[in-house]
Amino acid sequence: MNLRIPGPTPVPESVLQAMTKQMVNHRGKEFGELVQRITERLQGFFQTKGDVLILTASGTGSMEAAVTNTLSPGDEALAITNGSFGDRFAKIAEVFGAKVQRLSFEWGQPVEPEAVRRALAANPRLKAVLLVHNETSTGVTNDLKAIAAIVRQHDKLFLVDAISSIGCIPLPVDEWGCDVVLSGSQKGWMAPPGLAFVSFNQRAWAAYKEAKMPRFYFDLGRAKTLLEKRQTPWTPAVSTFYALGASLELMANEGLEHIHQRHARVAQRARDGVRSLGLKLLAAESCASHTVTAVYAPPGVDPLTLRRTLLAEYKIDLAEGQEKLADKIFRIGHLGFVTEADIDKVTVALREALPRLGYRPAASAIPKS
Numbered sequence: 001m002n003l004r005i006p007g008p009t010p011v012p013e014s015v016l017q018a019m020t021k022q023m024v025n026h027r028g029k030e031f032g033e034l035v036q037r038i039t040e041r042l043q044g045f046f047q048t049k050g051d052v053l054i055l056t057a058s059g060t061g062s063m064e065a066a067v068t069n070t071l072s073p074g075d076e077a078l079a080i081t082n083g084s085f086g087d088r089f090a091k092i093a094e095v096f097g098a099k100v101q102r103l104s105f106e107w108g109q110p111v112e113p114e115a116v117r118r119a120l121a122a123n124p125r126l127k128a129v130l131l132v133h134n135e136t137s138t139g140v141t142n143d144l145k146a147i148a149a150i151v152r153q154h155d156k157l158f159l160v161d162a163i164s165s166i167g168c169i170p171l172p173v174d175e176w177g178c179d180v181v182l183s184g185s186q187k188g189w190m191a192p193p194g195l196a197f198v199s200f201n202q203r204a205w206a207a208y209k210e211a212k213m214p215r216f217y218f219d220l221g222r223a224k225t226l227l228e229k230r231q232t233p234w235t236p237a238v239s240t241f242y243a244l245g246a247s248l249e250l251m252a253n254e255g256l257e258h259i260h261q262r263h264a265r266v267a268q269r270a271r272d273g274v275r276s277l278g279l280k281l282l283a284a285e286s287c288a289s290h291t292v293t294a295v296y297a298p299p300g301v302d303p304l305t306l307r308r309t310l311l312a313e314y315k316i317d318l319a320e321g322q323e324k325l326a327d328k329i330f331r332i333g334h335l336g337f338v339t340e341a342d343i344d345k346v347t348v349a350l351r352e353a354l355p356r357l358g359y360r361p362a363a364s365a366i367p368k369s
């Protein structure tokens with residue numbers, strides 16, 4: 001199976017093996033050492049001296065934690081969105097009573113930093129800014145560095161969904177001044193689903209002290225108190241901790257810079273591959289994601305039929321388009337445990353399958369190499 005969706009992602013054999021270990025007392029010494037080792041590794045990959053808290057949840061749980069631990073009902077928040085995960089972040093803030101002002105961009109387009117500057121200048125009551133770094137639904141990476149600098153100039157709290165970027169795409173959390181940064185074990189971390197990560201700096205803790213949104217399971221103050229005892233507040237996903245301990249070891253051996261370079265190379269390979277078939281990409285090259293590539297199905301070819309064909313005949317599982325892109329695109333996930341060879345298999349399968357589904361590229365659509 002060549003699982004090419006942007007999470008859950010394939011898990012190396014040695015990491016799967018680590019998961020077969022027997023349960024231990026999650027309040028005992030052995031598990032405490034694992035909690036500490038994983039926390040320190042994550043701080044390294046997040047490039048932060050702030051806290052990194054590990055929640056037993058999917059990524060969406062960490063989005064909810066980010067909102068409810070920093071805001072109060074009635075607080076004004078700017079939710080920047082250029083895709084379905086940006087919309088989700090906005091919705092969570094609304095559900096918990098924030099007054100959300102949306103700054104929306106076309107799906108497939110990047111966020112314009114200058115539009116963020118204008119929105120912040122126009123509304124001094126805004127307390128927080130919500131952004132998805134890498135919009136997994138469209139394969140667009142936003143210019144987080146530029147946007148973070150603007151948010152800092154206006155001294156707003158900055159909540160960043162980096163669920164499908166951090167660990168794969170550069171994001172030095174402290175250097176860029178991101179107050180809360182989120183990820184999940186099943187994305188770039190080569191581990192199964194079950195754990196979500198939240199980095200929380202001093203500004204975030206100051207906001208926490210004032211924040212009145214309801215929270216219980218995801219109370220990060222409680223998570224920090226227990227982390228000081230090398231524990232988690234509630235029963236954690238113990239097996240996923242085992243896996244993460246092993247996968248972070250693999251990542252540390254490869255080195256963060258090398259991991260970033262590999263993702264950039266693999267993504268380039270994916271884009272070059274589909275372009276060589278005459279297919280069009282949703283995202284411009286300048287903002288194309290290093291972890292997921294969104295591709296337009298060619299005219300006359302239904303993306304669902306195409307995905308079903310690749311699954312049945314090549315055991316390649318591609319991701320669907322979400323919501324309004326459902327009947328227009330398919331997506332290739334390439335984060336975590338992935339090499340160029342995995343991507344070449346996708347290109348070869350597309351090259352063989354598409355003509356059988358009626359695709360005849362115009363000669364002008366094929367780039368000259």
Ligand SMILES: *Cc1c(COP(=O)(O)O)cnc(C)c1O
Pocket residue numbers: 006007058059060061085132134135136161162163164184
């Ligand atoms: C995967 C993902 C999420 C969270 O999804 P879960 O299914 O809850 O893990 C959120 N934001 C982005 C950008 C994602 O890629």
